[in-house]
Amino acid sequence: QKEVEQNSGPLSVPEGAIASLNCTYSDRGSQSFFWYRQYSGKSPELIMFIYSNGDKEDGRFTAQLNKASQYVSLLIRDSQPSDSATYLCAVKSTGNQFYFGTGTSLTVIP
Amino acid sequence: EADIYQTPRYLVIGTGKKITLECSQTMGHDKMYWYQQDPGMELHLIHYSYGVNSTEKGDLSSESTVSRIRTEHFPLTLESARPSHTSQYLCASGLAGLNTGELFFGEGSRLTVL
Numbered sequence: 001q002k003e004v005e006q007n008s009g010p011l012s013v014p015e016g017a018i019a020s021l022n023c024t025y026s027d028r029g030s031q032s033f034f035w036y037r038q039y040s041g042k043s044p045e046l047i048m049f050i051y052s053n054g055d056k057e058d059g060r061f062t063a064q065l066n067k068a069s070q071y072v073s074l075l076i077r078d079s080q081p082s083d084s085a086t087y088l089c090a091v092k093s094t095g096n097q098f099y100f101g102t103g104t105s106l107t108v109i110p
Numbered sequence: 111e112a113d114i115y116q117t118p119r120y121l122v123i124g125t126g127k128k129i130t131l132e133c134s135q136t137m138g139h140d141k142m143y144w145y146q147q148d149p150g151m152e153l154h155l156i157h158y159s160y161g162v163n164s165t166e167k168g169d170l171s172s173e174s175t176v177s178r179i180r181t182e183h184f185p186l187t188l189e190s191a192r193p194s195h196t197s198q199y200l201c202a203s204g205l206a207g208l209n210t211g212e213l214f215f216g217e218g219s220r221l222t223v224l
Contacts, residue, residue: 008150034212043200043215044153088153090213096160097168098143098213100153 003027004091006101014109019076021104023089026070032092033065035074038103039085047087048074079108113137116201116216123191124224131186131219133201142184143213145200146170153200159184191223 005024013019021035032051036044048063050056050072056063062075072091076083086103093099114135123129135142140161145153155168159178173195175187184203188195198220202213 002152004152043218044213045215046212049212097155097158099155100145102150102152 002101003093003099004089004101006089006104008102009105010107011104012107012109013079015079015081017079017108019079019083019106019108021074021076021087021089021106023072023074023091023101024070025072025089025091025099027091027093027099028067028070029094030091031094033063033072034090034092034098035061035063035072036088036090036100037085038088044088076106079106081108081110084108114201114203114214114216116199116219118219119217120220120222122222122224125190125192127191127223129188129191129221131199131201131221133184133186133216134182135184135203135214135216136182137203137214138181139203139205139214140181141204142178143202143204144168144174144176144184144186145202147198147200147218156199157186191221193223195223196221 035048038044050063050065060077064073084107086105088103089101117132143158144156147153154170156170157176159165200218201216204213
């Protein structure tokens with residue numbers, strides 16, 4: 001079983017819609033969760049992090065964490081073509097290592 | 111903007127050559143990591159370090175070595191490159207601490223072994 005699982009997509013949404021990206025993790029003791037955005041040919045850059053159960057909002061982005069279900073999600077409201085990228089879910093394990101999912105490819109259609 | 115630098119950005123070499131990928135950060139971060147990433151695949155941890163003279167192996171470490179003599183410098187060495195080493199190599203750094211976690215990535219070194 002992989003440490004972090006994501007649907008690889010591709011996920012296509014029209015401009016202005018809400019994009020929903022999901023992630024599950026296997027280490028129940030994990031404490032820190034991250035969403036990175038990676039444009040083609042570029043390095044990952046941090047979008048959001050969340051440590052506590054519930055929602056965390058930052059502009060058009062909302063991260064949601066449910067530790068009981070070992071589930072993390074990222075919502076992107078009012079999606080823009082510039083949001084088209086691969087979104088990586090990362091989990092910091094109890095062993096203090098980072099594990100990344102395979103990423104979900106998102107395309108926002110103008 | 112993250113201050114973490116990788117060189118070379120692109121490298122094409124022949125099989126059997128020894129190569130070193132350089133990574134330096136100016137943020138004073140204790141933790142540094144090397145990841146390998148192939149298209150459409152997750153980042154695989156190769157090596158990591160939590161401080162000077164501390165290095166640990168990740169999932170794909172068997173064919174490479176690292177050193178951490180200075181806080182800011184974390185080079186990765188392949189003693190004998192093979193075509194299977196063709197990939198993108200990403201260096202990252204971050205702060206130590208329980209609820210600190212952001213990793214800053216370098217721009218990557220794309221290696222092609224012929």
